Amino acid sequence: MSDPVIETQGLTKRYGDVVxxxxxxxxxxAGEVFGLLGPNGxxxxxxxxMILGLTxxxxxxxxxxxxxxxxxxxxxxxxxxxxxxxxxxxxELTARENLRYTARLNGIDRAEADRLIDQVMxxxxxxxxxxxxxxxxxxxxxxxxxxxxxLMKRAxxxxxxxxxxxxxxxxxxxxxxxxxxxxxxxxxxxxxxxxLHQVQAVCDRVGLFRNGKMVLEGTFEALSExxxxxxxxxxxxxxRDGLERLLGSVPxxxxxxxxxxxxxxxxxxxxxxxxxxxxxxxxxxxxLELTFERVSLDDVYARYFQExxxxx
Amino acid sequence: MxxxxxxxTGLWAVVLKEYADHLSSVxxxxxxxxxxVVAVATVYAAAQSLRQTVGEDPFIYxxxxxxxxxxxxxxxxxxxxxxxxxxxxxxxxxxxxxYNRRTMSRLLxxxxxxxxxxxxxxxxxxxxxxxxxxxxxxxxxxxxxLRLGVIPEAREVGRGLFFLLATLAxxxxxxxxxxxFSVTYRQPATSAMATLAVWLFFAVFWEIxxxxxxxxxxxxxxxxxxxxxxxxxxxxxxxxxxxxxxLYSETVLxxxxxxxxxxxxxxxxQLEGAVRGTMLPLWQSLVLAxxxxxxxxxxxxxxxxxxxxxxxxxxxxx
Numbered sequence: 001m002s003d004p005v006i007e008t009q010g011l012t013k014r015y016g017d018v019v020x021x022x023x024x025x026x027x028x029x030a031g032e033v034f035g036l037l038g039p040n041g042x043x044x045x046x047x048x049x050m051i052l053g054l055t056x057x058x059x060x061x062x063x064x065x066x067x068x069x070x071x072x073x074x075x076x077x078x079x080x081x082x083x084x085x086x087x088x089x090x091x092e093l094t095a096r097e098n099l100r101y102t103a104r105l106n107g108i109d110r111a112e113a114d115r116l117i118d119q120v121m122x123x124x125x126x127x128x129x130x131x132x133x134x135x136x137x138x139x140x141x142x143x144x145x146x147x148x149x150x151l152m153k154r155a156x157x158x159x160x161x162x163x164x165x166x167x168x169x170x171x172x173x174x175x176x177x178x179x180x181x182x183x184x185x186x187x188x189x190x191x192x193x194x195x196l197h198q199v200q201a202v203c204d205r206v207g208l209f210r211n212g213k214m215v216l217e218g219t220f221e222a223l224s225e226x227x228x229x230x231x232x233x234x235x236x237x238x239x240r241d242g243l244e245r246l247l248g249s250v251p252x253x254x255x256x257x258x259x260x261x262x263x264x265x266x267x268x269x270x271x272x273x274x275x276x277x278x279x280x281x282x283x284x285x286x287x288l289e290l291t292f293e294r295v296s297l298d299d300v301y302a303r304y305f306q307e308x309x310x311x312x
Numbered sequence: 313m314x315x316x317x318x319x320x321t322g323l324w325a326v327v328l329k330e331y332a333d334h335l336s337s338v339x340x341x342x343x344x345x346x347x348x349v350v351a352v353a354t355v356y357a358a359a360q361s362l363r364q365t366v367g368e369d370p371f372i373y374x375x376x377x378x379x380x381x382x383x384x385x386x387x388x389x390x391x392x393x394x395x396x397x398x399x400x401x402x403x404x405x406x407x408x409x410x411y412n413r414r415t416m417s418r419l420l421x422x423x424x425x426x427x428x429x430x431x432x433x434x435x436x437x438x439x440x441x442x443x444x445x446x447x448x449x450x451x452x453x454x455x456x457x458l459r460l461g462v463i464p465e466a467r468e469v470g471r472g473l474f475f476l477l478a479t480l481a482x483x484x485x486x487x488x489x490x491x492x493f494s495v496t497y498r499q500p501a502t503s504a505m506a507t508l509a510v511w512l513f514f515a516v517f518w519e520i521x522x523x524x525x526x527x528x529x530x531x532x533x534x535x536x537x538x539x540x541x542x543x544x545x546x547x548x549x550x551x552x553x554x555x556x557x558x559l560y561s562e563t564v565l566x567x568x569x570x571x572x573x574x575x576x577x578x579x580x581x582q583l584e585g586a587v588r589g590t591m592l593p594l595w596q597s598l599v600l601a602x603x604x605x606x607x608x609x610x611x612x613x614x615x616x617x618x619x620x621x622x623x624x625x626x627x628x629x630x
Contacts, residue, residue, distance in 0.1 A: 071314065084414065105326075
């Protein structure tokens with residue numbers, strides 16, 4: 001396996017008594033899309049700022065492409081594109097002027113900058129408005145302009161903080177497509193969000209944040225396996241109570257939750273509908289309904305925090 | 313811990329962007345318009361009264377700046393008001409404005425240090441003020457040539473340029489203070505009001521405070537002759553010079569009036585052998601104004617350094 005592009009060890013940030021990030025160990029491989037998931041205030045943005053070297057960690061280290069963001073912030077920031085949470089631009093300047101400023105800060109010369117700006121604005125679908133003041137832009141356009149900026153500086157890593165918050169569904173969908181485009185370009189993406197289904201749609205791996213700690217990490221399948229025991233759900237309506245034991249003995253079923261009126265919710269690690277049907281009918285039950293769904297990250301998330309609250 | 317790379321990376325990019333912003337901002341256009349009107353009015357009025365004595369005065373172009381014609385105060389007096397305002401207008405939202413527009417984190421995520429941001433903004437402000445002042449001075453001189461019909465001499469030009477430098481330093485004090493408040497307060501309106509409050513305090517109330525304090529001192533030093541009286545004046549002068557306004561007006565007084573020989577009390581014995589009515593050469597006037605001039609520059613540096621330290625330590629998150 002190649003060296004990780006982002007690696008943190010015991011990364012910790014305290015603001016007075018408040019621990020924003022607590023002993024974070026994170027590894028991102030080149031080319032993957034990683035989602036930081038968690039409620040607001042769980043330390044996602046602080047983690048991002050430490051990776052960029054914009055905030056000093058209280059303890060622990062971070063490495064980005066082999067550089068320490070504290071000692072070599074310029075090297076890191078040259079290679080990492082950052083789209084902050086609700087990104088802002090200079091409203092009175094046009095999109096082109098805004099990007100030209102960024103280009104100059106990155107040491108890109110004027111002619112090259114103009115060529116790159118046309119290229120990325122084309123890709124972001126902003127070509128027609130490139131000479132309009134950003135003040136007239138919608139939120140979705142600003143987000144795309146921010147992503148264009150990341151592309152323009154030819155970042156190897158893109159860090160996107162809550163990129164789809166406040167976008168209408170269509171714009172969000174479009175934006176997610178653009179994030180997939182980054183992956184196709186070989187750019188490593190670190191994405192933070194609390195919008196689970198969107199994370200599920202684009203991320204290869206996710207890390208679940210809670211009170212500054214990354215409590216779960218892995219691919220979506222691995223997470224649902226861990227939290228729910230399986231990534232499939234089967235609804236059974238048999239018009240008979242007391243079938244828990246029978247259903248629980250079906251191979252692949254991890255958990256059975258009875259619901260009133262002879263209904264059961266099964267969680268399973270694989271699709272075992274036919275076996276369930278056979279057993280219900282064999283036991284003389286009336287099988288009225290047998291539906292099947294894949295669980296979503298929402299379920300994993302909800303279940304996890306439900307259990308965590310129960311323990312507390 | 314040692315950082316790699318120059319803290320000035322990207323400095324020019326910031327300076328040029330901010331300079332362009334200032335020159336095209338509505339705020340600066342309003343102020344420049346105001347200054348222009350004031351300059352033309354005061355200088356025109358001064359020229360009107362100076363026309364009678366053109367031949368007699370060797371420093372007529374300096375008189376153009378300092379002569380007041382009822383009901384208008386002199387050009388210099390007006391500048392004492394308008395320059396602090398310009399300085400404040402240029403910097404009161406320098407840092408908190410970036411936060412409010414949510415551009416700060418994006419800006420700092422570019423390969424530059426924070427040093428370049430603050431320094432760039434300050435230099436751009438100074439550059440804007442210098443441009444305005446130079447343009448203004450050329451305009452005034454041009455108006456003088458038209459109205460008075462004489463060409464300014466080198467010594468007048470020299471004094472004029474030093475006057476510009478002193479004015480720049482004075483404006484720099486208020487700009488640095490506004491920048492400091494723009495780092496400490498998150499609302500531009502708050503930082504603007506705070507800076508204006510400090511300015512008003514020094515412009516209006518400081519003289520009153522000085523008078524009150526020297527009255528107290530007078531009670532203590534009541535008995536005794538000339539020496540105590542002199543000590544009292546010294547105390548009063550010292551207190552008064554804690555205000556940048558006093559420092560500026562004394563610097564300007566020395567630079568624009570070659571016949572001014574002292575900025576403090578002069579004893580009659582010190583005047584022994586002095587040739588009355590003679591003018592000091594430029595470098596002697598400079599020596600006279602030097603403490604005040606350097607104090608102004610020191611104030612700029614101190615205020616800016618403090619803003620710099622606060623900004624470096626500030627968390628990027630609101």
